[in-house]
Amino acid sequence: MRYCARCGSEYQDSVVDCTDCPNHPPLVSAEEMRERGLPLPHELDQRRFVRAGIADDPVTAQVFVDVLEENRIPLIVRPGRSGVVDELTTGNLLPWWEMLVPDTEQARAAALLEDVKVQALASADEASRAAEEEELEDERARQAAMDSSVPPAL
Numbered sequence: 001m002r003y004c005a006r007c008g009s010e011y012q013d014s015v016v017d018c019t020d021c022p023n024h025p026p027l028v029s030a031e032e033m034r035e036r037g038l039p040l041p042h043e044l045d046q047r048r049f050v051r052a053g054i055a056d057d058p059v060t061a062q063v064f065v066d067v068l069e070e071n072r073i074p075l076i077v078r079p080g081r082s083g084v085v086d087e088l089t090t091g092n093l094l095p096w097w098e099m100l101v102p103d104t105e106q107a108r109a110a111a112l113l114e115d116v117k118v119q120a121l122a123s124a125d126e127a128s129r130a131a132e133e134e135e136l137e138d139e140r141a142r143q144a145a146m147d148s149s150v151p152p153a154l
Ligand SMILES: [Zn+2]
Pocket: 004, 005, 006, 007, 008, 009, 018, 019, 020, 021
């Protein structure tokens, strides 16, 4: 099985990237999930992984992901579904993403996300450019890691 390190979804081995997440991140092995401190789907315990914040657009979601990763906070991003009833999203059928972090990190994560929100409002363009650059870096790092650990699939 392969896993999305962003939303925690499980996929067949033949799938290479996550269809649910913005930018379709490449899937990783169960070992890599463990290394990053992320729960596998059947291990995601709602009492331990709690909401640190919500992003209502893909750019914000990416900025949140980047800041939490920078701060080494394990993160699951759960894509919202239309029709999910929630006090924050009732009546809102636009996509949204829920940031789930370990409860021990919740206060720190929520504060970081608040800071980022304020900054992002002040300089939305800069934030998205920075996010894209970081995504590229991540991509290269992941690619390098995969190249060295997995035989090339033909
Ligand atoms: Zn995903």
